Amino acid sequence: LAKTTQPISMDSYEGQEVNITCSHNNIATNDYITWYQQFPSQGPRFIIQGYKTKVTNEVASLFIPADRKSSTLSLPRVSLSDTAVYYCLVGSGGSSNTGKLIFGQGTTLQVKP
Amino acid sequence: KAGVTQTPRYLIKTRGQQVTLSCSPISGHRSVSWYQQTPGQGLQFLFEYFSETQRNKGNFPGRFSGRQFSNSRSEMNVSTLELGDSALYLCASSFEGLSYNEQFFGPGTRLTVL
Numbered sequence: 452l453a454k455t456t457q458p459i460s461m462d463s464y465e466g467q468e469v470n471i472t473c474s475h476n477n478i479a480t481n482d483y484i485t486w487y488q489q490f491p492s493q494g495p496r497f498i499i500q501g502y503k504t505k506v507t508n509e510v511a512s513l514f515i516p517a518d519r520k521s522s523t524l525s526l527p528r529v530s531l532s533d534t535a536v537y538y539c540l541v542g543s544g545g546s547s548n549t550g551k552l553i554f555g556q557g558t559t560l561q562v563k564p
Numbered sequence: 565k566a567g568v569t570q571t572p573r574y575l576i577k578t579r580g581q582q583v584t585l586s587c588s589p590i591s592g593h594r595s596v597s598w599y600q601q602t603p604g605q606g607l608q609f610l611f612e613y614f615s616e617t618q619r620n621k622g623n624f625p626g627r628f629s630g631r632q633f634s635n636s637r638s639e640m641n642v643s644t645l646e647l648g649d650s651a652l653y654l655c656a657s658s659f660e661g662l663s664y665n666e667q668f669f670g671p672g673t674r675l676t677v678l
Contacts, residue, residue, distance in 0.1 A: 482664075483664035485664065485666075492652065492671075492672065492674070493669075493671055493672070494568070494654045494656070494669025494670050494671055494672055495607070495654075495656075495667075495669050496669065497666040497667065497668070500664070500666070538607075540663075542662075542663030542664045543663065543664055551597070551609045551612060551620045551622070551663055552597070552599075552607075552609065552656070552663055552667060553609070554599075554606055554607035554608075555606070556606055557606070
């Protein structure tokens with residue numbers, strides 16, 4: 452599984468757009484990019500997933516450049532409740548790659564009023 | 565559809581004891597994975613069970629074991645508890661258990677070893 456690198460922490464204010472970039476230089480051809488959100492003392496929660504270009508759902512957008520060596524999670528108009536740790540993961544459906552998720556240190560996002 | 569449930573939510577044990585944690589996956593999900601989360605090491609993969617078989621295993625000592633039943637419910641056992649086993653233990657379920665599939669996590673069991 453490809454290793455990911457993301458900022459340890461970020462600060463923002465309510466109403467702002469937040470972009471968290473993740474680096475995954477060794478991403479494999481069949482790897483997907485997935486982001487999870489975790490609140491204190493809770494399990495991680497799936498946010499969004501993509502393979503290439505741009506993916507958007509009701510809570511976030513994911514931008515993936517053509518070389519796929521990085522990705523950016525975009526949270527529009529954050530609120531205090533978006534304060535959490537955000538994890539970027541890459542993984543594929545290779546025969547040896549089953550339910551194992553590799554979590555890095557994640558990015559702690561602090562949203563201020 | 566009910567989410568992933570874990571019992572108990574909190575547990576206090578002493579060194580040397582053993583503990584069993586339970587995880588009930590989302591109905592229809594065949595894969596259950598277990599993770600340990602500590603402030604120092606973050607989220608670490610323990611093992612995955614799929615259709616009652618251990619399919620993948622992390623780098624934890626043999627004191628950590630698990631099993632899965634025919635209804636996909638899973639249990640995790642830790643024997644001879646050590647202080648360092650204090651952690652939040654999370655389980656996650658998915659239909660096929662592939663890492664690119666969305667994994668649904670439970671609320672976790674907070675284990676404190678005294």
